[in-house]
Amino acid sequence: MKRFHPFLQPYWKSALMAPLFMMLEVTCDLLQPTLMARIVDKGIAGGNTDLILGTGVLMTAVALIGVGGGLGCTFFACHASQNFGADLRAALFAKTQSFSFKNLDAFSTASLITRLTNDVTQVQNIVLAMLRLMVRAPLLCLGGILMAVALNPGLATILGVTLPLLALTLFLIIRSGFPLFSQVQQRLDRVNAVLRENLSGVRVIKAFVRSDYEIGRFGKANSDLADMTIRAGRRVGTTMPAMFALMNLSVVAVIWFGGLRVDSGNMQVGQVMAFITYVTQILFALMMVAFMTVMLTRAKASSDRIGEVLEAKVDISSPARPAGHRVQLGRIEFENVSFCYDGNGGVPALQGITFSASPGELIAVLGATGSGKSTLVNLIPRFYDVSSGRVLIDGVDVRDYGLDDLRQGIGMVFQESRLFSGTILENIRWGNPEASAAEIEQAARTAQAHEFISKFPNGYDTRLDQRGLNLSGGQKQRLSIARALLRKPRILLLDDAASALDPATEARLRKELRGLKETTCLMIAQRVASVLDADRLLLLDEGRLIGLGTHRQLMAECPLCREIFASQLGNGRLE
């Protein structure tokens, strides 16, 4: 829990006021039995109506002050815990924004969502409970003992016997229940994991008619959780009656020995009643401790998961003192670049890649699936850092650019188009908030999107559903390309971003891209036929560069390229 101190510190005043108000409430709670004893012993027994009335008014006032204390405590505890939670969520969100692709590989999106919502709520609740109960439980316990001793030290010796027994029972409950409750938490995580996977992949599940299988998988995780919760509940449940039995025995002992004292005139009935109330208060304070311990156990798993995000090492960041380089021309150079993903068994995704791309050039990147095309493109905006070699832009190592400066100069379109809810206009403008309406339309025309947008009744003001679900795959791709073009980037990277376009539209798009004389464009494609008109073709095979040149040059000079072309185009030539 230490890691959360910085988030609670700004609210230290509220975090201090809450226990202070709680002390007020507890003090009032502790006073009530004694006042009640006074009414019984002096008022009723002595037939003193004035005293009954006076003490009654006093009890009401004490009760009201107690309510004030309780409200104050709740107010300050809520203020501190809610702000703590909001700040923690904001810090986690900011941290995820700084994540590199390697970090994002380590945490699934669904798991990050659970950490930022459910896990933060768990920790926030424990802060709220601590601010209330951490003070209430010990204070009520200690105060109860003191008041009981003050009332009748002789009778209080009963507590000397029962309290250690109660504490021992509590210890046994915690010791035996603790591991079970942490297993409950683990199984709850498993239910969350299965649920996350299912909800994010629900379309695939339907397409493969695997709902029954998935219902079974969820059912297993669900019943595992229920079984463990029942076991944990039963364990605590069987020990709880022991605690209640001890409490009842204490009460019986108080009534018995108290009765003897009343008979001998050493004590009064009201005092015995007050004594019983204190014994009950002490027991409930101890039960609060048990409750808190269970809550803490459950919050520990959440706290650990939050810690993993907060403490994750971000491996890609701007240099400590960036020299202020900007992407001016967009010349790309790879110098003997190799790259290996973590956890890929040391198998390199790219090996010894050396090439350069000049400003204004359109290079089509080709190769079988898994040959390293996306990896190569991802090294340019530093989504990953090379394992060896260098990637240079305008002669400067990409690691020497400020990250924002580097990425500002690059337009990127990913394999999967990501749009946001809002209008088409807002989605394109997202690429460059400063862009004018004319610039937006120009970007849409270049991306071959203007025509279909104009056909919508609301044109550029057409609203997109979440993730642009009301558009076709090809339409989404064109909007994503327009968004990237709006930045007027010196470097444009298209990762298979035109795969859903029909050949004629794709050809028109390439023609437009070739016309961008100030932009170096790397375009990943699956089909050779679709990119033969690129300035040069770059062919990858199992992470190695096997050919770079025009179609004609590669046909003449590269036998392996010829083979690949032949496998896709028949004789290797475009008919």
Ligand SMILES: Nc1ncnc2c1ncn2[C@@H]1O[C@H](COP(=O)(O)OP(=O)(O)OP(=O)(O)O)[C@@H](O)[C@H]1O
């Ligand atoms: N995030 C990752 N973590 C680990 N290995 C990865 C990761 N991404 C890709 N790889 C591996 O690196 C190799 C190259 O993958 P890459 O995505 O660059 O290929 P590609 O040519 O773009 O494939 P495709 O045409 O199917 O998109 C593959 O063997 C793949 O399994």
